[in-house]
Amino acid sequence: MQLPWLDPGDPLPDAALAWGDADPVPGLLAAGGSLDVASLLRAYGSGIFPWFSEGQPILWWSPDPRMVLQTADFRLHRSLRKTLAAFRASPRCEIRFDHSFETVISACSQAPRAGQSGTWILPEMLAAYGELHRAGHAHSIETWIDGALAGGLYCVAIGRAVFGESMFTRRPDASKIALAALVAFCRRHGIAMIDCQQKTSHLASLGAREMPRQRFVSHVAHARREPGPVWRFEPVYWNELLPARSSNPT
Numbered sequence: 748m749q750l751p752w753l754d755p756g757d758p759l760p761d762a763a764l765a766w767g768d769a770d771p772v773p774g775l776l777a778a779g780g781s782l783d784v785a786s787l788l789r790a791y792g793s794g795i796f797p798w799f800s801e802g803q804p805i806l807w808w809s810p811d812p813r814m815v816l817q818t819a820d821f822r823l824h825r826s827l828r829k830t831l832a833a834f835r836a837s838p839r840c841e842i843r844f845d846h847s848f849e850t851v852i853s854a855c856s857q858a859p860r861a862g863q864s865g866t867w868i869l870p871e872m873l874a875a876y877g878e879l880h881r882a883g884h885a886h887s888i889e890t891w892i893d894g895a896l897a898g899g900l901y902c903v904a905i906g907r908a909v910f911g912e913s914m915f916t917r918r919p920d921a922s923k924i925a926l927a928a929l930v931a932f933c934r935r936h937g938i939a940m941i942d943c944q945q946k947t948s949h950l951a952s953l954g955a956r957e958m959p960r961q962r963f964v965s966h967v968a969h970a971r972r973e974p975g976p977v978w979r980f981e982p983v984y985w986n987e988l989l990p991a992r993s994s995n996p997t
Contacts, residue, residue, distance in 0.1 A: 813942065899925045930987070
């Protein structure tokens with residue numbers, strides 16, 4: 748099969764036209780185009796995302812099935828629950844949103860990945876998602892301990908459609924804490940699903956499951972038209988995952 752080639756500004760093919768299991772690379776939809784903000788918003792809003800390595804053109808993907816995390820199904824294992832409770836209780840620890848987006852995405856690009864010798868977060872991706880962040884559609888969820896960035900993740904958001912991208916950690920469980928904070932935030936604001944793009948055993952252990960692409964695209968089409976939340980984390984959001992702390996009597 749011949750892969751569609753896009754010039755900058757060309758519309759992406761429908762996600763349903765992505766290569767299937769019988770084709771050379773399942774999930775691959777098109778190549779070329781550009782990574783400007785408008786193109787990225789059209790892609791994500793249609794269930795499509797860019798992913799390519801050094802030396803390749805921009806490649807656009809829409810796998811079927813799609814790995815997603817229903818926020819109601821987030822699996823809070825006992826050890827992580829204890830870690831979150833201690834994190835919430837400590838004045839040395841906090842969650843920040845969008846405080847150091849460029850640092851987070853750069854750290855994600857340098858994080859070692861099992862079975863990978865390089866990164867797909869290339870300089871052009873760093874620049875593109877920086878622009879998307881400044882346009883209000885890319886966000887960093889950051890775990891801070893003792894005044895230092897310990898780990899985090901970044902995501903894309905259009906309305907109430909949220910797409911997880913990548914994470915990193917510098918201290919044990921710091922990226923998991925950031926993911927838990929994103930789940931708590933989403934639950935508080937009525938965001939039912941976080942896109943995980945592709946299946947990994949780590950995401951599956953936290954409750955992510957595969958979903959047919961058609962159903963995923965339908966969800967995104969609806970969620971992206973809903974008003975988005977204010978991307979700011981409040982400590983009370985931990986109550987979505989942990990028992991509410993009783994206030995001290997006065």
